[in-house]
Amino acid sequence: MEKYEVHTTETFDKEINKFSEDDKRRIQNIFFQIRDNPYVGDQLKYRHLREKRLDEKRIYYLVYDDLKAVLVVAISGKKDQQKTINHIIAYFDEYKLYLENLLKNKND
Secondary structure, three states: OOOOEEEEOHHHHHHHOOOOHHHHHHHHHHHHHHHHOOOOOEEEOEEEEEEEEEOOEEEEEEEEOOOOEEEEEEEEEHHHHHHHHHHHHHOHHHHHHHHHHHHHHHHO
16 A cells, blocks of 8 residues: 655644653554555544544544555644544545645645
C-alpha cells in the first residue's frame, strides 16, 4: 500500500501542545501507523472518518484516498466524543478544502 501524507489542523496542533512529551511521542507513532495504513483506526459512521485510541482520549482523522493524504482533525475524551464527531461531520467539506490548500501550498 502506498504511504499517505499525514497533516493536522491548527486546532489539533494547539490541543497537542498541552500534552506531555511522552504523549506527543505516542501520537507521533500513531501518525506513522496512519501513514502506512490510513484505515488502521476504527471506522465511525463513514468509511473515511476514523478514530485511534490514546488511553482515554480519541484521535479523529479523515482519509482522502483521492489525495493520498490523511487530515488529523481532533482529539477528545469519551464525554465529548459525540459532540466532536458531529462537528467533524458538519465540516467535512471545509476539512477537505483545508487539506487541498495545505497540499497546494506545500507544492508551490
